[in-house]
Amino acid sequence: MSMPDNARADVAVLGLGTMGVAIARALLADNHRAAVWNRTPTRADELAEAGAQAADSASDAVGASELVLICVTDYDAARAVLGSAEGRLAGRVVVNLTSGSSAEARSLAAWVEDRGARYLDGAILAGPADLGTADSLILFSGSQAAYDEHRPVLQAVAGRATHLGTDAGLASIHDVAVLAIMWSLLNGFLHGAALLKRAGVRAEAFLPIARSGIGTTAGWLDEYAVQVDAGRHPGEDATLATHVAAMQHLLDETHSAGVDPALPSAFKALGDRALEAGLADSGYTAIVDLLLEKQER
Amino acid sequence: MSMPDNARADVAVLGLGTMGVAIARALLADNHRAAVWNRTPTRADELAEAGAQAADSASDAVGASELVLICVTDYDAARAVLGSAEGRLAGRVVVNLTSGSSAEARSLAAWVEDRGARYLDGAILAGPADLGTADSLILFSGSQAAYDEHRPVLQAVAGRATHLGTDAGLASIHDVAVLAIMWSLLNGFLHGAALLKRAGVRAEAFLPIARSGIGTTAGWLDEYAVQVDAGRHPGEDATLATHVAAMQHLLDETHSAGVDPALPSAFKALGDRALEAGLADSGYTAIVDLLLEKQER
Numbered sequence: 001m002s003m004p005d006n007a008r009a010d011v012a013v014l015g016l017g018t019m020g021v022a023i024a025r026a027l028l029a030d031n032h033r034a035a036v037w038n039r040t041p042t043r044a045d046e047l048a049e050a051g052a053q054a055a056d057s058a059s060d061a062v063g064a065s066e067l068v069l070i071c072v073t074d075y076d077a078a079r080a081v082l083g084s085a086e087g088r089l090a091g092r093v094v095v096n097l098t099s100g101s102s103a104e105a106r107s108l109a110a111w112v113e114d115r116g117a118r119y120l121d122g123a124i125l126a127g128p129a130d131l132g133t134a135d136s137l138i139l140f141s142g143s144q145a146a147y148d149e150h151r152p153v154l155q156a157v158a159g160r161a162t163h164l165g166t167d168a169g170l171a172s173i174h175d176v177a178v179l180a181i182m183w184s185l186l187n188g189f190l191h192g193a194a195l196l197k198r199a200g201v202r203a204e205a206f207l208p209i210a211r212s213g214i215g216t217t218a219g220w221l222d223e224y225a226v227q228v229d230a231g232r233h234p235g236e237d238a239t240l241a242t243h244v245a246a247m248q249h250l251l252d253e254t255h256s257a258g259v260d261p262a263l264p265s266a267f268k269a270l271g272d273r274a275l276e277a278g279l280a281d282s283g284y285t286a287i288v289d290l291l292l293e294k295q296e297r
Numbered sequence: 298m299s300m301p302d303n304a305r306a307d308v309a310v311l312g313l314g315t316m317g318v319a320i321a322r323a324l325l326a327d328n329h330r331a332a333v334w335n336r337t338p339t340r341a342d343e344l345a346e347a348g349a350q351a352a353d354s355a356s357d358a359v360g361a362s363e364l365v366l367i368c369v370t371d372y373d374a375a376r377a378v379l380g381s382a383e384g385r386l387a388g389r390v391v392v393n394l395t396s397g398s399s400a401e402a403r404s405l406a407a408w409v410e411d412r413g414a415r416y417l418d419g420a421i422l423a424g425p426a427d428l429g430t431a432d433s434l435i436l437f438s439g440s441q442a443a444y445d446e447h448r449p450v451l452q453a454v455a456g457r458a459t460h461l462g463t464d465a466g467l468a469s470i471h472d473v474a475v476l477a478i479m480w481s482l483l484n485g486f487l488h489g490a491a492l493l494k495r496a497g498v499r500a501e502a503f504l505p506i507a508r509s510g511i512g513t514t515a516g517w518l519d520e521y522a523v524q525v526d527a528g529r530h531p532g533e534d535a536t537l538a539t540h541v542a543a544m545q546h547l548l549d550e551t552h553s554a555g556v557d558p559a560l561p562s563a564f565k566a567l568g569d570r571a572l573e574a575g576l577a578d579s580g581y582t583a584i585v586d587l588l589l590e591k592q593e594r
Contacts, residue, residue, distance in 0.1 A: 099543075101550055102496070125510070127534060137509060162506070165498070173496050173554075176547040177489030177503065178510035181482070183544070183564045185514045186521070186581055188481025192474030193525050194588040199399070199470050201462075203525035206474065207518060209459070212434060213422070213475035217482045218511050224483070225500035228490050237424060246396075247480065250473040253398055257470075260588040266563035267480045284483055291491040291557040 009035035009053055011153055012061040014081050015072035016043035018128045019097065023069060023157050024052055026132030030156035037061040039081075059085040062092065067150050069157075071097040071124075075104040079111070090116030093146040095154070097122040097138070102169030109142055109168035118146040121168045123175035126158060134159035141170035185214065191254075191263045198257040224285045233279075233286035240287075241280040244271035306332035306350055308450050309358040311378050312369035313340035315425045316394065320366060320454050321349055323429030327453035332361040336378075356382040359389065364447050366454075368394040368421075372401040379409070387413030390443040392451070394419040394435070399466030406439055406465035415443040418465045420472035423455060431456035438467035482511065488551075488560045495554040521582045530576075530583035537584075538577040541568035 009032075013024045016038035027034045028051050036044045037055040044054040055061035062068050062085040072078050078098045082089065094112045096105070096119070109119040119142045126136035138158035140147055147154070147163045154161045164170040189210055193203040220237075227233050235242075247268045254261045270287065277293075279286045306329075310321045313335035324331045325348050333341045334352040341351040352358035359365050359382040369375050375395045379386065391409045393402070393416070406416040416439045423433035435455035437444055444451070444460045451458045461467040486507055490500040517534075524530050532539075544565045551558045567584065574590075576583045 099546065101546065101553065103553060125513070139506065160509075167496060170496060170498065172546075173492055173498075173550060174503070174506055176543075176550045177492050178506060179543055179547055180488045180492075180561065180564075181485035181507055181510045182514045183540075183547075184481040184485025184488075184560070185478070185511065186517075187564065187567070187584065188478035189518060189521070190525070190582065190585045191477045191481075191588060193522070194585050195470055195474050195477075197525075197585075197589065199464060199467060201467065201470075203522035206471070207522045209436065209471055209475060210478055210518065211515065212457075213478045214482065214511065214515050216422070217479045218508065220483075221486060221504060221507065224486070225490070225504045228487070228494075228500035243480070246473075246476055249396065249398065249469075250476055250480075253470060253473045256398065256400060260590075262563060262567050262588075263481070264477065266559060267477075267484065270484070270559050285487065287484065288487045288491050288494075291488060291559075292494065293557075 009033040009061075009065040011035070011067045011069060012037070012055070012065040013052075014038075014058050014061060014068065014070040015077075015098075016047065017071065017073075019124060019131075020071045021047065022128035022131040023071060023097070025050065026157050027153070028052060029132055032153060032156060035061040035064040057084065058082075059088055061085075062088045066091070067093050067095065067153060069095045069097060074098060075100040075108060078108065082108075082112070086115060092117045093120065093143070093150060094118070095120045095122055095140070095146075095150075097124055099123070099175070100172060102172045105141075105168045105172050118143040119168055120146055121171045122154075123171040124158070125175065125178060131157055136160060137162065139164055139171045139174050141165055141174075142168040187263050191259070194259045195253060195257050198259060227283065227285040228288050231289070233282040233284075233289070235281055235283040237283065239281050240271065240274050240284060243284055244268065244275055244280075247271050306330040306358075306362040308332070308364045308366060309334070309352070309362040310349075311335075311355050311358060311365065311367040312374075312395075313344065314368065314370075316421060316428075317368045318344065319425035319428040320368060320394070322347065323454050324450065325349060326429055329450060329453060332358040334358040354381065355379075356385055358382075359385045363388070364390050364392065364450060366392045366394060371395060372397040372405060375405065376408070379405075383412060389414045390417065390440070390447060391415070392417045392419055392437070392443075392447075394421055396420070396472070397469060399469045402438075402465045402469050415440040416465055417443055418468045419451075420468040421455070422472065422475060428454055433457060434459065436461055436468045436471050438462055438471075439465040484560050488556070491556045492550060492554050495556060524580065524582040525585050528586070530579040530581075530586070532578055532580040534580065536578050537568065537571050537581060540581055541565065541572055541577075544568050 012035045035053040048054040105121040112119040130136040136158040137160040141164045251264045309332045332350040345351040402418040409416040420436045427433040433455040434457040438461045548561045
C-alpha cells in the first residue's frame with residue numbers, strides 16, 4: 001500500500017482521526033490527489049482503497065506535496081509529527097487544524113517559518129460529516145499568500161473557508177469565542193427549558209418562543225457591535241439598572257421553581273458588578289468594559 | 298377631558314407609563330375606542346387629544362369597557378388600582394401586562410376570578426416602539442375563552458399575540474426563560490468580542506462569524522428539545538467530556554488574554570459538576586437534568 005517514491009500529490013494529510021479521515025475524503029471527493037499518513041496505518045489503508053496514496057512515514061507524505069494538512073490530538077503531537085519531517089518542510093505550506101490555544105498556534109507558526117515553510121492555522125467549526133460541503137466553515141489565520149494560493153483545496157475541505165488575518169493565533173481565538181456563544185446559547189435554552197418543565201411545558205413547545213428570542217436578540221448585535229467598537233454604551237433601549245432588576249426576577253423564578261441557579265446567579269453577579277462600577281445608566285454592552293478592565297494590558 | 302358617564306369603549310387601559318401609552322396608541326391606531334386612566338392625569342390628556350377617552354378614575358375606565366388592560370410598576374400597584382375598581386370588575390376580562398413572577402400572576406388571577414371576572418396575564422416581549430406592529434410579541438396565559446373573545450384587540454397591540462395555556466403563571470415563566478436566552482447570547486457575544494479586542498479584532502469583524510455560530514447552534518435546538526423532553530441525552534455529536542475539555546481551552550484563552558473569566562468559569566463549573574455527576578459520556582442536553590436535580594419536587 002505504500003506510495004511510489006516519485007509520487008506527487010496535491011495535498012498531504014497527516015493524522016487520520018475522525019476529522020483527518022473526513023478531510024481526506026472531502027479532498028478525494030473533489031478529485032484532489034491526497035497523500036495520507038497516520039501513526040497507526042489501518043486508517044491510511046482504508047483511504048488508499050478510496051484513492052489516497054498511503055505514505056509509510058509523515059516525512060514521505062510531506063515529501064509528496066507542497067501543501068501539508070495536519071490534524072492530530074494536540075500541539076505536542078503536531079510538533080512531534082512535523083519534527084519527524086523537519087528536513088523536508090522548506091518551501092511547503094503547513095496547515096495545522098489541531099485544536100489548541102492562540103499561543104500554541106503562534107509558537108508553532110514561528111517554528112515552521114524557521115524551517116523555511118509558511119504556516120496557516122485552522123479552526124474547524126463543523127462536524128466531520130459536514131466537511132466537504134458548501135456550508136461547512138473552517139477559520140484560517142496566518143500567511144495570506146499561502147491561503148490565497150491554496151484556497152481551492154481548502155475550500156474543497158470547507159466551502160465557507162475564511163481567512164481572518166496574518167496573526168496565526170486568530171483562528172483559535174475566534175474558535176473559543178464562537179464556543180463561548182455556543183455554550184451561552186445552549187445553557188440559556190436549557191435553563192429556560194428547566195424552568196418550563198417545572199410548569200409542565202415541553203421543550204418542544206418552548207422552542208418557537210426560544211427561537212423568537214434568539215432572533216430578536218441576534219438582531220440587536222449589529223448595533224451592539226458598533227457600540228463595543230466605539231466604546232460608547234447608550235442605554236436608550238434599556239439600562240443596565242433595568243437589566244439587573246429583571247435578572248432578579250429570573251433568579252427569583254428560578255429559586256421558586258427549584259431549578260439550579262448557576263446560570264442566573266452568574267448573570268446577576270456580573271450585572272451587580274456593573275452597577276457597582278457605576279454603569280447603571282449605561283446600556284448592556286458596557287459589560288464588555290467590565291470584562292476588559294480587570295487586567296488591562 | 299373627562300369622559301361622559303355613559304361612554305362605551307372597546308378597551309380600558311390603566312397605567313400610562315411608556316408601555317401603557319404605546320399600548321393605547323396601538324389601539325387607537327387600529328380604530329379601537331379606548332378609555333384611558335393614569336394616576337397622574339397628564340398622559341391621559343395627551344392621549345385624549347389622539348382620540349382616547351380620559352377617565353377620571355380607574356373605576357370609571359373599568360366601567361366603560363368589558364376588556365381592561367393594566368400595565369403598571371408592579372403587582373402591588375396593579376392590585377391597588379384594580380382594588381379601587383373592585384365593585385365593577387364582575388363580568389369583565391382583566392389583562393395584566395405588569396411584569397412580575399408566576400406566583401404573583403397566579404395570585405392576582407385568583408383575586409380577579411373571585412370578583413367574577415376572567416384573567417389573562419401578559420408578558421410583553423417587544424419594545425414600546427414595536428407595539429402595534431405585525432411582528433411584535435406578547436405572550437398571554439390564563440382564560441382561553443377570554444383570549445379567544447378578545448383576540449382581535451390583543452392582536453392590535455401585538456401582531457404575534459400568543460396564548461400559552463390556562464395557567465396564568467405561564468406568561469411570566471416564558472418571559473424570564475426568554476430573558477435567560479437573551480442575556481446568555483449577549484454575554485457570549487460580549488465575551489467573544491472582549492477576547493478578540495485583545496487580538497486587535499473589531500466586534501464588527503467578529504459579527505459574521507458570531508452570527509454563523511448562533512445559527513449553527515440554534516439549528517441543533519430541534520433535536521436537543523426532543524432529547525430534553527425524552528430525558529435521553531446521547532453524546533453522538535459530542536460528549537460532555539469533550540465539551541468540558543474545550544471549556545478549559547476557552548478558560549485558558551480568557552486568562553491569557555487578560556479578560557474577566559466570569560462567564561467561562563461559570564460554564565466550566567457547571568460542566569465539571571456534570572462530569573462529577575457521571576454525565577461524561579452524555580450529550581450536552583444532560584445539563585438540564587443537572588439543573589433540575591438539585592431540588593427535585
